[in-house]
Amino acid sequence: MSTFFFGATVLAQDTIMPLWPKDKIPNRIESDEKEEHVSEDIVRISKVQEPTIEVYLPAKKNATGQAMLIFPGGGYGILAYDWEGTDIAKFLNGKGIAGIVVKYRLPSDKSQTEKWNVPLIDAQRALRLVRSKAKDFNIASDKIGIIGFSAGGHLASTLGTHFEEKVYDQIDEADAQSARPDFMALIYPVITFTKSTKHSGSQKNLLGENPTQEMLKHFSNELQVTSETPPTLLVHATDDPGVPVENSLMFFQALKDKNVSATMHVYPKGGHGFSLARKDPHLRGWTEQLFEWMESLN
Template sequence: MKTIISFILILTVMNLQAQDTIIPLWPKGKIPNRVETDEKEEHVKEGILRISKVQEPTIEVYLPAKQNATGEAVLIFPGGGYHILAYDWEGTDIAKFLNGKGIAGIVVKYRLPTSESLKEKYNVPLIDAQRALRLVRSKAAEFNINANKIGIVGFSAGGHLASTLGTHFNEKVYDDIDNADKLSARPDFMTLVYPVITFTQSTKHSGSQKALLQGNETEELLQRFSNESQVTPETPPTLLVHATDDTAVPVENSLLFFQALKDKGVSATMHIYPKGGHGFSLARNDEHLRDWTERMFEWMSSLD
């Protein structure tokens, strides 16, 4: 009986060790641009877990077994129009899927500009994104990853945030608080899946624009967050995935970004599917579209 109990205890410990780890992005009391209010974070599970009014941003870390680890890590930015985070659909499900390929999957629960607990709201998602990349880079040894193989993937509005990080990683949007902030916030590669890109073209996603800018729709900010106009030769190699029949975020968003990357001499790969609509995540029920993930893994291998 003691042997059985010991075996069960060992399995329990192993299972606990295999669970995800949630780490605050910021030390307690040092969250930039935070305003104290009575607002509470909301979690609503209706098929998809929707998180809104994020108060304390975090990273949720999923690590593969060391024997399977490739040394690569991908930070994941769920979409939701800058109103909510589709946290499992475009977040934790993606992280677990990456683990199956030996890749560390790290979900970023970033603050949303629709929250009342923020000032200078349009900067806050980028603040959290820069910090998340730096924090993961600072923990590379702890996470058994290569500090020079840290990429990002973003979906829809999360794709806008990812492309913002990929083009504004050197922009000073918060004051350093610890040694992690001395590290580069530049992703080594990025994947943008049905991303919001432009705020100035007719094919823009107005909902994301209005949510991010919160009425501050000046020409300067519209240009600043139209990321096709912010690409430089230092922008990371990029993979774009989109469906032609996407009526929510038109495929022209990806086309604009691809052209900008090409014009600046940045390595760019794009997969455009005829059907799939918007918000397909892993597309596991679509025999054709679900192959986009395999194309991503092939692309990542080509970057070595």
């Protein structure tokens, strides 16, 4: 694996780049907290201190010009980094799409100020950084989408609805780019914090023990949809025990109400956290639906 820093030409299929110059990471507090990696059935990353993007590029001859930033889930407590990250990027590469995994910071009282804004800060920066490097990555600057899983779906939907919100000060030319995704795929996403169908674990990790009603509404993304929210694909299983399907249904309705292009695939079975669902002949069809939808956007 090759690691490149700002201004470097991307030569490798899998390039890891820091989101921020080391001494300019917003909302960071120096602490003894250290990033942890646990590799068992999947790779779980927690306590991220220095967020990165990991870039997977298809061969130039296969490239469609589209790219997707990938936000792994994990309830804002961990990142399911390969299961809902690097495996997704490699899968996208097979269809000529650049896959860019965002290792975003998880909310921490110990190493951050205003922890509830930190994932969005990193998400905005990731989109802007990728857009600024579109030529290097052989992608079109107006074909950069996002895909998020579970709590990563909450972060993706937050970026898709709060992309104009100023949550950090510009540090370089990349920050002059728009943070608006061109399209958005939300896979079994956490959406609401105000309804009984919310995912309490994600809410607690992001907003703390006693969030105000105002904060709960601010991060209930079905309430934040506007006509500028990007075209969206939603995928969910009806029998999801962790994040009820109502999260996707509410977001779909909000998009429809604002006349935003919305596509939804609801499967009768699949539970939660199915990733590519390669072992389920019916459910794994969601990935082909994703590619067909992405082609329809062109």
